[in-house]
Amino acid sequence: MGRRPESRGKCTFCGDSVVFSSMTKHLQSCVKRQEAVGKESSAKRSKIYGLKVWAAYNPAYWLFLEAAESTKLEDLDDFLRKTWLECCGHLSAFTIQDVRYEVETGEPDFMAKTFDEEESKTMDISLGSVLSSGMVFHYEYDFGSTTDLDLKVLWEREGRLNKKGVTVLSRNEPIGFKCAACGQPAESVCTECGDEKAASYCRACAAKHECSEEMLLPVVNSPRMGVCGYVGVDV
Ligand SMILES: [Zn+2]
Ligand SMILES: [Zn+2]
Ligand SMILES: [Zn+2]
Ligand SMILES: [Zn+2]
Structure with missing residues (x-):
């Protein structure tokens, strides 16, 4: 059986087309990105997380992101919905080290009750209080016809992003x-x-x-x- 070739995406800094498995390395050594990071403001710097997100059952779909530690899980949820997922306001949840962080969207969702017994918190919590470098965690959108995403914290660094919330470093090209x-x-x-x-x-x-x-x-x-x-x- 032929293996599907890896999907490619462009580095937003230099425009190079890179496959998923090489993108982390590329971003860490990209000269254009290093220049951009070097120009970041020296005021109000904070911890920034580098994140990789991919569809758990189809890694042809992926994103490389950065977000400051003050960014909340609900901001990341919002970004993922807008970029990839939102159809009709389903429930969603992150699972980070056995703790579920859930969002209520107002729409009733039949499957939501299944999870009542697990420990669950809201997404009103900053990335800085739940993430650390190397950590792998999980996200589900819609507990009925679920889209499952895996996420990994690729790096932590000090800096200042131009944009509040989530910044896209790269994304897979259409398949x-x-x-x-x-x-x-x-x-x-x-x-x-x-x-x-x-x-x-x-x-x-x-x-x-x-x-x-x-x-x-x-x-x-x-x-x-x-x-x-x-x-x-x-x-
Ligand atoms: Zn690059
Ligand atoms: Zn829907
Ligand atoms: Zn048909
Ligand atoms: Zn046709």
């Missing part, structure tokens, strides 16, 4: 799904037919596809493609 019927670039995925590879179609073939039109969702650069009502974001 480029092919139409299952004709091999042209796919634009939509049929949620009725199941497996994403077997069920993606170009515009012409989607129009001829036997399932109802409401079952089609757009091909998007997100691990939540084809799940629930996820239609992606306009970037």
Whole structure:
């Protein structure tokens, strides 16, 4: 069985195209990034975490991020929702060293009760009080049709980011799904037919596809493609 090639992404500092497994090393040695870090303000510096995020069951989807220690888990949750996940306001949770940090979004979620017995806290807590270098932790969006993400703290450093909240260092390029019927670039995925590879179609073939039109969702650069009502974001 052929292994799917690793997905690539561009370093936002130098523009180089790098595979997932080499990106940590690249970011740590990128000359353009070192220049940018060198120009950070010397005032109000704080601890900054370098984070790697990937889809637990499909590491073709990944992000490299930085955030200051004062950033809260709810800010990271918000960022992940906006970038990759939000379809209809499901519940979500981080699990960090056996403690669950949950967010309530107002929408009732049937599965939420399952977790009542575990220790759980809110996401109103800073990264600085829960993370340390090398730590691996977990995130779930939607406890029904769950999108599972793994995260790793790649580094800690002193500095000052230009932006409040989460800064993107790199992200995987779109995966480029092919139409299952004709091999042209796919634009939509049929949620009725199941497996994403077997069920993606170009515009012409989607129009001829036997399932109802409401079952089609757009091909998007997100691990939540084809799940629930996820239609992606306009970037
Ligand atoms: Zn670079
Ligand atoms: Zn949904
Ligand atoms: Zn086609
Ligand atoms: Zn179908």
